[in-house]
Amino acid sequence: MEKYNPTKVEKKWQKYWERKKVFKTEEKSTKKKFYCLDMFPYPSGEGLHVGHPRGYVATDTFSHFKRMRGYNVLHPMGWDAFGLPAENYAIKTGIHPKITVEENIKHFKEQLKSIGFSYDWSREINTTDEEYFKWTQWIFIKLFERGLAYEDTRPINWCPSCKTGLANEEVVNGLCDRCDFQVEKKDIRQWVLRITEYADRLLEDIGEVDWPEPIKEMQRNWIGRSEGGDVQFSVKDTEEVIEVFTTRPDTLFGATFLVLAPEHRLVKKILNREIKVDNVKEVADYEKKARKKSDLERTDLAKKKTGVEIKGVKAVNPINNEEIPIWVADYVLGFYGKGGIMSVPAHDERDYEMAEKYNLEIRRVINGGDLPYLEEGEMVNSGEFTGLCSKKGKKDVLNKLIELKKGEKTVNYKLGDWVFSRQRYWGEPIPVVHCKACGIVPLKEKDLPLKLPETEHYEPTGTGESPLAKIEEFVNTICPKCNEKAKRETNTMPQWAGSCWYYLAFIMKEESEKLEFPISRYKESFRKWLPVDLYVGGAEHAVLHLLYARFWHKFLYDIGVVSTKEPFYRLKNQGLIMGEGGIKMSKSKGNVISPDEVVENYGADVLRLYEMFLGGFEDKVAWSEKGVSGMKRFLDKINENAKKTGDSSVKDLDPLLHQTIKKATEDIESFKFNTAISSLMNLNNEMKRLDVVPKEAFTVFIKLLAPFAPHFAEEMWEKIGKEPSVFGELWPEFSEKLIKEKKINIVFQVDGKVRDTKTVFSGIDKKEMKKMALENERVKKWKIGKKIKKVVIIKDKLLNIVTE
């Protein structure tokens, strides 16, 4: 009989699935729903590498599994196609990004199809389609109408290489996340989304989802909630007040100086000579130097503290009217809290360092270990509060300040509002106009989408203006409100916008092939399909896409569009795939492996099996060509077994078969695909030893294999005379009783050392075990001349004779 030929067979089944619509999501169905989603790709010019499909294979395997378990599964795919590579390519070649994107998508789709994923392609979406991004614009308008999108001109992160503003989330260690260029501060007008409004809910609800703990922790840290209070220090002999935020009101008596950030409002006043001080020049010099430093330099690790005292002014501590000096130092950040701090050197590392360097007073107010002492403890040197513990002190001191009208309880967040505008071409135009009479006016629903204008000049201007600003036909328009001449907004949205709601678009496709207004027609479908039950993608989106999408979802919940608080219920991150020998795959090293070559040489099923077998799903793993061939052998051996199926008794195989069903079921459910495959290999090896493979057992085996190797499974299914498709079958159930009929090894130990083992049927009783042990020759030998102290017996496992 012929050998298994993947190329021919896989094409055959792919065509069959497509023709029979085997994996199309059922629209009217009484089955329970399961929404299984991949983080959709940016269709880059390079195409897929073997790292991409790792997550896709996992969700696809899981989708098959769920279908066979009787669920109606929604498993869609789409394209996150706005972004800089296509735009940069357009600048270089003059080819419109739309064309590039179209070609890339075509290529990606061919690659995905060759692997035989069971996507419902009828729900495919593309974020750069006008019918798609009119909805992205619609959501923006809703945000604007609720005051959650606003214009601002605070200094923001600016990447001089990408020539656009960036969100905080896109800056990593002071470098642009995309191109690793050093980010600058720049004052440009921008659109900002008030994500901080949702900080508490984003924090609270993260407890309710089934996500990897590290990702949850990263979001918590990024939001960075801290509770404390604002304290007002007056500036002696002036009307000025300096407000500081502290989480430790209990250390207020230890505040021996104040420190202002160089950006502080008061420093500006001093430089403008609005407040008289003795050393303006010195302060001005320091401020100038600090301003020149990049964020990277300012927040550099282990950097020495610097600062200048502002001479001729004193601050007054509201709790005891003590007069303390005021400093300006760049270790205090202008954008966090109040831009100024009370410095408590005895109980804060940074303040301690500062005080040491400039010989400032260090006064202990909390009892405990060496200074700086950062823990809580008993308050000392604290007037009427002396003797209290920190916990109570925090409240009492704050209450006293409130009473004195010198403070209030406050909460601060590290999370900042989301800088949402980009000064680039290839993004969704922000759908508002600027009207002299009416101010900022959003477009009407019927005027969406606001299309991207055609141009031949995609280059970013670098001035903080978008390239759209040069296109007069686009800029000049009419105000939707008063019909007078007005100008369009020319910034575009960031790459993240389209991915904030795409999981909803797949659901909307159920209702209408085109995504059409109004929103109300989709609400029932949202109710039916949300939340996404399983979401799989890389961990790199922890505080970007995953935070942004949660924010938009919560907003859509508030305006009654969706009915769940969270978009993604269970999240899994796939680990990286490294090249041969654990070296990172890269074009320059020439070690990038394309799934195409694997599919060509071994077939899609081998690729799929290997991707799932090479290690724990969330672990970093190294690709090995040799390992791939192991999967090929596995399939060949199954093929051989198929040839010798026949009607024979299943009895001997039953316990192993049912154990394998159990193991595969549980392992798939918990994403342990590697051990699920191992157990299938075990069963296959066992069947191989038989002269005749019981057809019944083999049938079950093929069902278990089907989610991992769908084409091959269909072929085997047909070969043993079954009607396709195997995916119309229900997942096998296991019998706990049959598993127990298995022969097992029990272990005899003497003093904790294994001395012999014996094969018995499980369920043997303890007395019997003990008798067998005491009669065992090897056991006898080891306990000769020793008194038995006790005998430990674990049912069906082990017996340990402990001697004195």
Place this chain on the structure above:
RNA sequence: GCCCGAGUGGCGGAAUUGGUAUACGCGGCGGAUUCAAAAUCCGCUGGUGGCAACACCUUGAGAGUUCGAGUCUCUCCUCGGGCACCA
């Protein structure tokens, strides 16, 4: 510096959660088949000692708890990942 995660054969990795450590796969060795090779099949494969039966040792290092520890506790080392002047 702080917070997670992980260290198991020559390699990728298992271990029902405290009960035979090294399942499964790769590689290696020996044999069968072959004119020969590939492929395939059968056997062996943690280390040390021993002709052997067998014994001892072994899950990053060291201690502890336990009849019994890869698994629990403490100390330390190494490698990944995240955060990093956030008051």
